[in-house]
Amino acid sequence: MTILWVIIGHTLAFGPDIGKxxxxxxxxxxxxxxxxxxxxxxxxxxxxxxxTIPHTTFGIYQMMFAIITPALIAGTYAExxxxxxxxxxxxxxxxxxxxxxxxxxxxxxxxxxxxxxALDFAGGTVVHQNAGAAALAAALVLGKRKGYPNDPMRPxxxxxxxxxxxxxxxxxxxxxxxSALFADGFASLAFANTHVAAGAAIFGWMIxxxxxxxxxxxxxxxxxxxxxxxxxxxxxxFVRPWSAIVIGLVAxxxxxxxxxxxxxxxxxxxxxxxxxxxxxxxxxxxxxGVFATKSIIIPDGGLLYSGDFTQVLKQxxxxxxxxxxxxxxxxxxxxxxxxxxxxxxxxxxxDSGLDLSQHAEEAYSx
Amino acid sequence: xxxxxxxxKPFKLxxxxxxxxxxxxxxxxxxxxxxxxxQRGHTEVYRGAEYQIDFVPKVQxxxxxxxxxxxxxxxxxxxxxxxxTIGDGKIWVTPVxxxxxxxxxxxxxxxx
Numbered sequence: 001m002t003i004l005w006v007i008i009g010h011t012l013a014f015g016p017d018i019g020k021x022x023x024x025x026x027x028x029x030x031x032x033x034x035x036x037x038x039x040x041x042x043x044x045x046x047x048x049x050x051x052t053i054p055h056t057t058f059g060i061y062q063m064m065f066a067i068i069t070p071a072l073i074a075g076t077y078a079e080x081x082x083x084x085x086x087x088x089x090x091x092x093x094x095x096x097x098x099x100x101x102x103x104x105x106x107x108x109x110x111x112x113x114x115x116x117x118a119l120d121f122a123g124g125t126v127v128h129q130n131a132g133a134a135a136l137a138a139a140l141v142l143g144k145r146k147g148y149p150n151d152p153m154r155p156x157x158x159x160x161x162x163x164x165x166x167x168x169x170x171x172x173x174x175x176x177x178x179s180a181l182f183a184d185g186f187a188s189l190a191f192a193n194t195h196v197a198a199g200a201a202i203f204g205w206m207i208x209x210x211x212x213x214x215x216x217x218x219x220x221x222x223x224x225x226x227x228x229x230x231x232x233x234x235x236x237x238f239v240r241p242w243s244a245i246v247i248g249l250v251a252x253x254x255x256x257x258x259x260x261x262x263x264x265x266x267x268x269x270x271x272x273x274x275x276x277x278x279x280x281x282x283x284x285x286x287x288x289g290v291f292a293t294k295s296i297i298i299p300d301g302g303l304l305y306s307g308d309f310t311q312v313l314k315q316x317x318x319x320x321x322x323x324x325x326x327x328x329x330x331x332x333x334x335x336x337x338x339x340x341x342x343x344x345x346x347x348x349x350x351d352s353g354l355d356l357s358q359h360a361e362e363a364y365s366x
Numbered sequence: 367x368x369x370x371x372x373x374x375k376p377f378k379l380x381x382x383x384x385x386x387x388x389x390x391x392x393x394x395x396x397x398x399x400x401x402x403x404x405q406r407g408h409t410e411v412y413r414g415a416e417y418q419i420d421f422v423p424k425v426q427x428x429x430x431x432x433x434x435x436x437x438x439x440x441x442x443x444x445x446x447x448x449x450x451t452i453g454d455g456k457i458w459v460t461p462v463x464x465x466x467x468x469x470x471x472x473x474x475x476x477x478x
Contacts, residue, residue, distance in 0.1 A: 152410075152417040152419060153417075154410065154412060154417060154419075155412055209411075209414070212414075213416070215411065217412065217413075219412045220411070220412075220414070223413050256414060259413055259414045259415075260414050263415075272413055
């Protein structure tokens with residue numbers, strides 16, 4: 001993904017806009033930055049805005065988003081995907097599904113501020129709904145793990161789950177805070193909101209969990225925190241911290257319910273990417289339209305400040321497009337890979353485990 | 367020569383080990399295992415999903431003994447491992463054909 005992004009991804013997402021679909025916003029970036037050409041130390045104009053940082057910094061920062069987004073989908077197809085299929089899918093996905101979405105919302109395309117005016121501070125739509133919808137497609141194409149749902153498939157290392165969630169929490173300060181693209185009040189607001197939403201979301205999760213199971217679980221708390229981090233992502237620089245508390249609480253509770261849906265609809269989402277990232281991103285995107293304060297970017301503010309639904313509707317439109325785009329394209333890509341050489345490992349390979357069958361390694365050979 | 371195998375609750379291991387030393391046992395092999403008899407399992411919850419776990423963690427102890435003290439060994443284990451609640455475990459005795467100490471080459475009762 002790194003290599004592809006340097007060669008062509010960055011320019012497709014952030015190159016000068018081509019075509020006009022809504023307002024000034026078009027379809028895709030051109031090839032001006034092919035191979036990171038002109039991505040240098042100067043703070044140039046990108047996507048209709050004057051950068052406040054070197055273009056290289058912007059380039060490598062956006063590359064991080066491009067890399068993390070398809071990585072999210074892995075949580076769904078874990079334990080049964082062929083390694084080769086995973087490589088091909090990810091490479092195609094980042095260019096065909098992610099880059100256009102990034103262009104439409106952030107790169108001067110038709111969904112963002114040059115066009116429709118949907119708000120996405122750090123990727124609730126571009127990253128989380130997009131990847132989450134793709135994850136649903138992956139769950140449907142890959143099918144259920146052998147033995148799911150009757151065999152207990154417990155987390156094999158709960159301390160690692162907590163460690164991972166902690167790293168995510170900390171890293172998210174960069175993911176959201178950095179999206180201000182400048183070390184200013186905007187960035188510190190995003191930083192603060194990120195932390196607040198994560199903390200609130202743990203409660204949002206734990207309340208329904210306690211009501212249903214009479215206990216608070218560690219994995220649940222970690223998941224709740226991540227749901228909050230996802231939900232605040234589109235809102236981080238646009239809302240006040242008290243709103244971040246609300247967004248976190250709502251996201252934690254809604255994602256708790258969403259995670260149960262896979263049993264209702266009978267699909268195997270190994271790590272609940274759909275329930276946490278898709279639903280969390282959707283909740284966050286819509287609530288951004290409610291709680292966004294009045295600013296230069298949104299003169300009237302969200303529903304709470306302006307009293308009208310315009311921004312909320314814009315958020316919904318962008319969400320629907322991201323959902324459809326992510327789901328349909330991913331489904332097609334996976335089906336094609338499946339027809340050509342198969343996405344899922346054989347039953348024997350799944351039994352012996354992917355460590356051995358795909359990589360000739362054992363994770364814990366001692 | 368006999369092999370005494372005992373399945374006990376993990377937190378009882380130290381007590382059993384001390385009791386065995388008191389009756390003269392000089393060595394044992396311990397394995398972590400899982401199992402169930404009449405003890406029922408428990409429910410675990412991960413991210414909203416409930417799992418019924420039947421297997422309960424146990425510790426398996428194996429001791430080679432001479433015929434003469436077998437009964438005392440079994441008694442020592444039983445007393446030390448007992449809590450009175452379901453899941454205390456079981457002890458069984460099997461005959462052993464031969465034993466050999468690797469370092470010295472001794473065999474039979476000398477190897478125990």
